[in-house]
Amino acid sequence: MMKNNKQEIIVDAALEVFRDKGYANTRMADIARRAGVSYGLVYHYFASKEVLFDVIVEGWWGRLYQMLKDEKVSDTGCREKLEHIIRFFLDMYAEKPNLVSIFITEVSRSSVYHTAKGLAKFRSFFSLTEEIMVEGQKKGFLRSDIGPHYLTYIFLGAIEAFISVMVLGKEEVTRERRDRTINGVTEVFLSGAMAE
Amino acid sequence: MMKNNKQEIIVDAALEVFRDKGYANTRMADIARRAGVSYGLVYHYFASKEVLFDVIVEGWWGRLYQMLKDEKVSDTGCREKLEHIIRFFLDMYAEKPNLVSIFITEVSRSSVYHTAKGLAKFRSFFSLTEEIMVEGQKKGFLRSDIGPHYLTYIFLGAIEAFISVMVLGKEEVTRERRDRTINGVTEVFLSGAMAE
Amino acid sequence: MMKNNKQEIIVDAALEVFRDKGYANTRMADIARRAGVSYGLVYHYFASKEVLFDVIVEGWWGRLYQMLKDEKVSDTGCREKLEHIIRFFLDMYAEKPNLVSIFITEVSRSSVYHTAKGLAKFRSFFSLTEEIMVEGQKKGFLRSDIGPHYLTYIFLGAIEAFISVMVLGKEEVTRERRDRTINGVTEVFLSGAMAE
């Protein structure tokens, strides 16, 4: 993917610093220092702080879309698809916590400021998820008296809440916790929180 | 609450600018200009940009806690309490969209970086909500095979997703839409998304 | 003209530094230091290095145009008008050597400065002078077998050469030298360099 070794090192360093300090408080010098390269080299590979950030964010969106598209065309049941989506976020968090943190704190919340560009990404994300919900309704698995928009928002909101809590608390996810979370979210989302 | 007229004007201006540009991209000069005052005056009332931001954020937390405490001691049923919480966010958004925007886009984020201070606020918010969930479980209204943490995250995540979508899209909430949303979220949260 | 005292001080300092080092090698810090003000104050009054430079250059063009317009409508003879033009440059050099230096070294050539904006200024300068030449031809004072363009270029070129030599050599102009120069240039331009 990355042709160059140093590029990767810089991106990884950026991932850490952006996560620790947030985009606005990240200094290019910090990234260079953390990457163990000279100041100028960061600019040799990335035209600006914004470009470097965008490279990271694009990487995220790319993985997310890929997963959603895979789920859409997969012939598994609706419940499994929803479980896979939750699993994606949790596995991603386990594998690349910095990337997920940045998504939560810098992208999903502040996409207001990255007008147009970022907002469009978000709409795609929601649309792809909504298509899965619509399919679930058509198949009679999901209730149809509630608009698919609602189902989408509630489902994704629930995931984001879990991820956010982990991000804010800088928590770790064990495999066990992951499975419990997948189960809990799916269960409540599908069967409801009410007793009986 | 505010003793002084100019203070209020400045806070309102700050609310607008923070919402439009985000904390990091807000200039004290922007706030002064939008308030129509000199920028020495902003400093006359507020010691720093951070203090001004905190005043706004404190106002938000105050209202939120008050509402949650009121709900906790109220003797209405669990379903009503949950509905009230959703309504609070939607009404708040209708009344002070900038305040809610800032909460969504800036507060949760700053919690990550300004640890301690902001994180504690967040935990209180979750705790208060969780207490309502625990009460619902004790009363046998909510299922007990799922930890109250889970119920809380899912419920609040769903609300946040709705609010976020409105914030990001700068949408308006009509009374009708509000009621539909309250109903939709409550219904799915309590009864689940599955058909039948 | 300048409402503000500090502004003037900064412009004067800029005049000196631009003259000494040229636009490209001038540091905003140098200007601030030479003006005896803080770094930020320069930016308080002038949005950028370029703006500060333009303010200076505009001042020059303004004076130059004014003089040329005055000469055009004056009812003195052609010889006197030409003498006045030469005198303007020499007096200006005596009064504001830095301004004239900057004009010669940074404005009058500088392929950089000449992008539309500056080029138009130059054309006006030449046009106004040419009108005086045309008038001289009409009145039968100047020969008409040579196009007014040629007369203009030769006349202005001669002046510029004198000024340039003074600028490059950082020479001073005494009143006597000024008068000798006015006379020499006028004499050669009008009567020619040939003996008899």
Next chain:
Amino acid sequence: MMKNNKQEIIVDAALEVFRDKGYANTRMADIARRAGVSYGLVYHYFASKEVLFDVIVEGWWGRLYQMLKDEKVSDTGCREKLEHIIRFFLDMYAEKPNLVSIFITEVSRSSVYHTAKGLAKFRSFFSLTEEIMVEGQKKGFLRSDIGPHYLTYIFLGAIEAFISVMVLGKEEVTRERRDRTINGVTEVFLSGAMAE
């Protein structure tokens, strides 16, 4: 002259870029790109940006001096010598417009370049021309009531004005235009602008 092919290519590229952007705004990378070579190679042949520029400028001065020396020793009349000087500039502009442009915009002014080194070059240029004027005076061809300095400045100033106008307007010189210019300048310089 140039031993190496690549060297020439680089110099030609530099000529173009220096002309287009001016010395200060020229990047070594621009030159390398325009030459179609890597930018390590530029340093392989030329120790620094300044050296590369000097090579170009030296080439100019060399040709100019050679021409002036040739004229000095030639046994043609003064009028012919002056015509040859004008022709040199115009032919040079036709043949190597970039070189002449650079001379006009970057060398002949530029307080920066003129630190001793450049100033001396200039004085030589003026001296050589002045010698021709002195000779013309001695022979009784040129008037002697005007100092040779004056004649030199006026003559060279006139040429420079013509060249400058072409450079700034990026105009072309046809053979016809060249001859008209030579004639016009010589005529006015020698016989004066006055009618009769």
Next chain:
DNA sequence: CATGAATGAGGGTTCATTCAT
């Protein structure tokens, strides 16, 4: 010869904050 990755000092600009009036 030739390449381009790597370096790092330096410059323009921003902006929160202070303070004299």
Next chain:
DNA sequence: CATGAATGAACCCTCATTCAT
């Protein structure tokens, strides 16, 4: 109370130059 002039530390980015391959 109110103003806005004044300060200067900090930061992003540029680019001439070096050097390993």
